[in-house]
Amino acid sequence: MTNPRKVLVTGASSGIGRASALALAATGASLVLVSRSQAALTEVARDCARLGGSAQIVVADVSDAAAVAGAFEQATADGPLHGVIHSAAALAYGRFEQVPAEVFDQAIATTLLGTANVARSTLSIFRAQGERGSLVVIGSLLGKIATPYMTSYVTAKWGVHGLVRTLQIEARATPGIRISLVSPGGVDTPVYSQAGTYLSRHGRPPPPVDPPEKVAAAAVAALQHPRRERSVGIANGIVVAGFRFLPGVFDVLVPPLMRLGGLTGSHVAPTPGNVFEPQPDGEAVRDRWRRWGRQRPPGDRS
Numbered sequence: 001m002t003n004p005r006k007v008l009v010t011g012a013s014s015g016i017g018r019a020s021a022l023a024l025a026a027t028g029a030s031l032v033l034v035s036r037s038q039a040a041l042t043e044v045a046r047d048c049a050r051l052g053g054s055a056q057i058v059v060a061d062v063s064d065a066a067a068v069a070g071a072f073e074q075a076t077a078d079g080p081l082h083g084v085i086h087s088a089a090a091l092a093y094g095r096f097e098q099v100p101a102e103v104f105d106q107a108i109a110t111t112l113l114g115t116a117n118v119a120r121s122t123l124s125i126f127r128a129q130g131e132r133g134s135l136v137v138i139g140s141l142l143g144k145i146a147t148p149y150m151t152s153y154v155t156a157k158w159g160v161h162g163l164v165r166t167l168q169i170e171a172r173a174t175p176g177i178r179i180s181l182v183s184p185g186g187v188d189t190p191v192y193s194q195a196g197t198y199l200s201r202h203g204r205p206p207p208p209v210d211p212p213e214k215v216a217a218a219a220v221a222a223l224q225h226p227r228r229e230r231s232v233g234i235a236n237g238i239v240v241a242g243f244r245f246l247p248g249v250f251d252v253l254v255p256p257l258m259r260l261g262g263l264t265g266s267h268v269a270p271t272p273g274n275v276f277e278p279q280p281d282g283e284a285v286r287d288r289w290r291r292w293g294r295q296r297p298p299g300d301r302s
């Protein structure tokens with residue numbers, strides 16, 4: 001795909017999905033914005049129009065296969081869909097046995113089965129359009145390593161990586177359909193404060209922290225120039241090597257490092273966060289974390 005004309009973005013109301021929608025709008029693309037929050041999507045659609053793009057809003061829960069199919073039907077009612085960026089995900093922090101089973105299950109339904117739902121609808125539309133189109137899935141460094149207190153997320157993201165790699169192999173039979181994986185490390189988005197937590201603490205992005213716009217740029221580039229995988233984060237390679245080749249050392253180091261760099265200090269009551277329902281007041285492109293983990297003062301988005 002050389003010119004992204006119509007692109008559907010899931011998770012478009014916040015973080016990387018929202019930054020991707022805005023980056024595409026600035027190129028004049030026509031966007032289909034998907035998430036569960038009408039209010040936040042309306043704000044994003046306004047920003048897209050201001051940047052020179054156009055945007056249609058579709059409220060849908062990615063864990064609901066019928067709702068996802070309906071979203072793609074609306075997206076293609078007036079012409080073909082050229083690309084999809086799938087960014088939606090949700091998670092809950094806590095030791096595995098502390099996280100209520102229904103919260104764990106819904107986080108998996110959103111992050112893993114939601115990816116399967118979006119991939120199924122995407123492939124069916126791309127095939128019907130003459131086997132053409134570009135799908136970009138946002139994976140994670142945590143699709144390749146493990147860390148404590150994030151079982152729903154690690155389990156789902158390992159599944160997402162397995163699903164995408166398998167789809168890439170199957171898609172070799174249809175060369176016009178391209179599938180890319182973008183795997184970020186820590187990114188300054190609201191995902192950490194929006195997540196459920198049963199640990200008395202919120203998560204935070206472990207340093208080095210990248211801005212969501214950098215991951216969005218990689219996703220938009222992958223739409224146009226598909227790649228098996230684009231990793232975003234200077235430390236990703238060394239962390240994955242440590243996990244694979246020095247597992248004993250990794251397992252000793254990761255719990256204290258997680259408590260130090262992956263969790264906030266302030267007390268939080270147990271909450272499912274945005275796992276079951278959206279929290280539009282907390283949605284934005286960025287949150288408040290600088291490169292090496294210090295917080296920006298309120299209102300500073302530099």
Ligand SMILES: NC(=O)c1ccc[n+]([C@@H]2O[C@H](COP(=O)([O-])OP(=O)(O)OC[C@H]3O[C@@H](n4cnc5c(N)ncnc54)[C@H](OP(=O)(O)O)[C@@H]3O)[C@@H](O)[C@H]2O)c1
Nearest residue numbers: 011013014015016035036037061062088089187189191278
């Ligand atoms: N931030 C990081 O450090 C980081 C690192 C590696 C990978 N990632 C990945 O990057 C992607 C985007 O994350 P982010 O950091 O941008 O998070 P975010 O700011 O919390 O955005 C998540 C988006 O997913 C949507 N969403 C959540 N549950 C949904 C559901 N059931 N149905 C439809 N939409 C749903 C949210 O909208 P509603 O709640 O309004 O539906 C929101 O638009 C995710 O795949 C995440 O795993 C993030």
